Amino acid sequence: MSDALQATEALINRGPRPPGLPTPDERRRLREVWGATLEEFASALDKDVPDMEAWEAGQAATDPTDDIAYARLLQRISEHLPVTYEPDWAALRRTVHDTPSGKPDVLCDGCAQAIGACERCGLPTTSRPGGRWLHRGTTCTPSGPLTPGQSDSLICPPLQLPPRRMDFPAGPVAVIDYRDGALLAHLSKDRTSDCPQTLAELLVWTHTEGLGAVRLHSRGHHQYPLLVLTGAATPVVGLPLTLNDPIGRLLPASHPALHALNTAGWQPVGRGMGPWSRLQARTAPRGRVTVHLAVQPWGALADAGWELDALTPEHLTRLLARYADTVIVPQGSTATCGSRLMTALRPPKQWTGDVATSKRILAPPVRGALTEAHAPAPPEAPPAHPVARGWDPVDVQCEEPFDWFRDPTAQELDDFDYVVGLDTNFAFTNAAGRVRVGYGPVSPTPENLPDFDASIPGCWYADLSHIATDPRLPSPFTPTGAPPTGPAWYATPTLAYAQRQLRATIKPIKAYLRCGTSGPYLEDWNARLRQAYSTALHRLGIDPAATGDAFFHARDQALVLGDPLDWDLLRLIKATANGGIGKLAEGPTDLERDPYEPWPALRRVNWRPDIRAAIIAAARTELHRKMHLMAATTGRYPLAVLTDCVVYPATRPTPFDLLPPGDPASENTLRSFTFGARFGHVKLEGTASMAWAARATQAGLNPASWIKDPTVAFDDSTEEGPSPCDANLTAPPEPDTSWRLF
Template identity: 40%
Template sequence: MGGRPHRAPPAQARRLRPAARRTRRPVPGPGTHRPAPGRHTGDRARTADTRTPRDEGNDRARAQDRARAQARARAQARDAAQGADAEGDAEGHGEGDGEGREAPRHPCGVRPPLRERPARGRRLRGRARVGVLRRRPGPGRARQDPPALVDWTLTEARLGQPRLHRNGRDADPVLVLTPAALERYGLPTALSDEERRAGRLPDSHKAVRQLTRAGWQLTRRGFGPWARIYRPAEGARRNCVQLCVPAWNALDVREWDRKDAPVLPTMHPADLARYLGAYAERVMTPRGTAAVTGLELMTALRPPTRAEKDPATGEFKQALNDDALTQVHDVVECEVPDEHPVLKGKFARHHLRTPAEMLMEEPYDWCRPLTDEECAHRYLVAVDINMSFAAAANGLTIGLNGPTHLTGGPSFDPALPGSWLVDLSHVDLSRADTGGRPVDAGRLPNPFTPDGARPTGPAWYATPTVAYARELGFDVAPLEAYVRTRTGRYLDGWYKRLRDAYVATMADLGVTTGMTGQEFLDAMARSQQADPTMALLAGAIKATAKGGIGALRQRNRGQVPYYEPWPALARETWRPDIRAAVLANQRVGIHRKLMKTAAAAGLYPVAIGTDAIVYPSHGPSPPSMSCRTPPRADRYPAPSASASHPEWSNTRAPGPSCGPRNSSRRRAASSTSPTSSKCRFSDSAPCSL
């Protein structure tokens, strides 16, 4: 036959066919054997003349994966060395946890930018971390949908924060989604008008349906700016992930950013991770708005329950902690806002309750006309007391149980927190006990009302306000009271946590507690430019303190009709009496300082806005204020910001109605006080606020 004989294909070609269909192997972990570059394991050798562009792309991908694995191994070793000395070591965390584990892979191929925690079921240790997804990786790496992201977060990413109290629980992971990550996971980069009004994506959205099919649930807030995705807990292990979407206004500019010049929309993801990671480490993992986080911090530091072993059965059961808020108690009519269900049918429609019907403990909002002598001053210096609400909560005794109604003219007991119906209209500040030095009562606000006006009859006051009337040397005769008999200093740990966070952040900005005088003022002037990210963190910490106190009496925000219960009423931490006590303590604390300054140096404020005290001055800074004797810098810290940085103080300068007609032409300078309102006054240092 003249045809060519049949020849079998070469062995090399036969070996290449199955190799072309082979999927890429996973990245080897640290310490494992790696094949030599350009060669395959076994006998599947490939020559250079048979390589395809796809093979070269696979080799490049393998080289990149090897580099990432090596970088992750180095990061794990460095974090392990740092975490060995970290505080927060919990029971059950054995030596060597996590050693030899393969570095986690993100569903879309991006390595987690933050430190990992041990495997599930273990207690956390070390610093808190928040994950920020920012890159848009190439296609085909893995499944890219919200259920896959949640699974990866719980099984491999190991983000979170260790518990702040031994009876508490570890914080759930938080992922911050950038616009690129939103596109990757099929989420809109901006909410529509209807979605913005609803505060969530509709239930018919593809992402919500994917989560439902995968067995995940959403809270009543739905898939919104702060979405919480969870499954029922399995024993002691929680299955919950929180998503933060800044593009949907999750980080409100009034709390997390600068109102005058927002920087979060253009902030680099690395800076955003540093910002929220530092907040989580120093305060706690963000849980929503700053107010919600401040409220959650109270519960995390004083959890309501603990595990207690039953001696009869040997099993653990839930027990209540005596030093925490453990249940919802009955409310008092004078302490609740106007829309509360308990007031239904009590008053006529649009009735404005009087101080004799409602507890009106609020911060100062007061101003007065300037005198002729004060009109000669060219400046108004506003001294802002930083962290004044948190400092007012320190050492404050609050009620931990329900109210007890006292009638028949009970005697006042300053150890019982609550609300007292008493007439303080007889208190005359000109006759107050100020160490023998008289004060001009007409130039000072009244300590018992937010607007500084003198009371006209019986009114409801919190315990700190009535106790201050006694401190001034006047008798008090309550007519009625609602008090709490089980008491405690519930907010002490909350204050200390926020104080330490604020002091550490200001130290990062170059402002330390040991500075005095001009050194302190110069450091505050440089602080905004020193580190913009840490400057945002300082504002967020202050917003957490202020918002947490306000959330104790969260009002109906339109969720339900008037006189219908709204969701906040079901919380154990909905306690308007605690909020009133803190605000009363803050207001009388400011007045106590004003009295001592007026008696010692003859300095009188012309306006007070919340915690900013406005004084007339010959110069643009606090040292220019007229004093009888110079302040002692070694004992009394000087106010903190210069006139060129008014953003550090919440200043309310008096308007045209508060002074002469030419007061509108005056220039106002702003400054702030040191890290808290706990400054001291004496005759030798009357100007140190």
């Protein structure tokens, strides 16, 4: 066979060449037209979301086979989409013949199949879904509504919006209310403005008026604006006052309001439109145009940590603007804001400008940011996680806060008539700023490790049962306060405390470690919340550096003269901090999920149960250190501990019986606890009688859980007071709970 014939046969036998990747703009267009998110593409191609976004933006994959799989996915999508070019109508009309019905049919030159003619304009067409003729990329005026679930995103032109104003003159938030027959927008700095009367026009108005806020990191993106609809404004823009989906809490996909938004060029991102939604515009290639929408009558601000439904639109705007200026623009529950604040301060990816092409391209990751979602070690994983399959539920890491109490001794009953509760301000947030986080994946290590290294984040299997602790103090190694009875899994801060503070010898048996790069990932997050908290205190007239009686005097003045909105702001900052830490180990919310099936939260780069465990371990051991020092300097031991609240015996019903209001440098420091407003300082949680505490422990109740806001009142005048477990318990007067906001 000649060389030419051999080359020909080889070319034929090779088969078709795998499809190549289209341009980045076409990649994004195909995905958005198909209605898929980056998360769905990443899951289908077994990629992380940041890698998928970089891939879509034009960066090549490390493995050529990945490019082939990506190209085939895009090719299959393009094959299933309607043709988007203007057809050759003359070619389609070349062959026309009469049908038995007397109406002409048009035959396609390519397949010789009959194509119907539109009754409204006479052009050839292939289908008429929901009363809308599709002319191979063009659309005739519909003669009827779309069928439920039918999307017309393919036939709506993109929005043409002006460039976004980066000075954000209108502020970050707009609360839309209905007054005097028209919608009125309440803006920051107590301003009001006329605004459009439809939801789609309102979304465009937020862009043209310059709503939003500056980026929290130089390599991140600017914050999207928030639009809040009050109960009066919601029906005016075509939305119902209630949702008929109590579980999913979503507006039905067939609702006319969604159809109107889609027709106008807007679509919800993610699951759909609920109490909190993210609406994105289909725009010409200029970048994303996104607006956060909160619908107040759907419960957006009634729960989820906000509890702001009682505020007027003016006060609501003022409070949300203060929160946006000091923390982050609201974009969901307070827990969601706490989680997204982490990634906003340390973006998982950064964009930069290419001087040659004037386009934005992905640059190397931001220093100190989590850039990939990593699976946890089996001991760190919650029971529903895929890696927990086959793992003994007993053999898991249990790093949780304290829940411990003991009966008072006979001497304590004779010497003390009262108990006083001390609560630590932002105990877990304070600990989070010091915790070192591993940026790489976890890997198992061989058994019988030679040494424990406190600088390596991870999960260690070690036996701490040989370490003796005072029975009047909770054990720092377990949440119940009971001493460990054998080997168990511990986070690095727990073993570090045993080694450094208790001078114990640690011999790990095995471990799952993150031996690569590590750093204080939450340091900036802690600093942002600390500054927001300090700003709110200054507005109330409280010096964050004040301690002892000066702090209590300033607090009492603020209760009378301070702005109630600033007290609400303190509460929201605390809810954001605690909720953000909880989001690090967010569990599944789908009740119909199969066992060990991944849930959406696992795709977040900051879904890290190991970080949450390390934070709790650091806060728990730090509290134990303070209690140990308190016992060594004053001889007083706690009766109960719950999370970050400690109950001590006292001779008087005042916290100054424990910590006299003197010179902080000479007295409070020696007693380990300091009264003040700063992170890590303590405040009064409540007081009660010693008899009350003794009866609570006898009934199996933790006094620390009741002393802050008692719902059980014991009758001390009778020999046998009512049991805390009885149903007919008397409630005390409404307590002053403002101090709990610190």
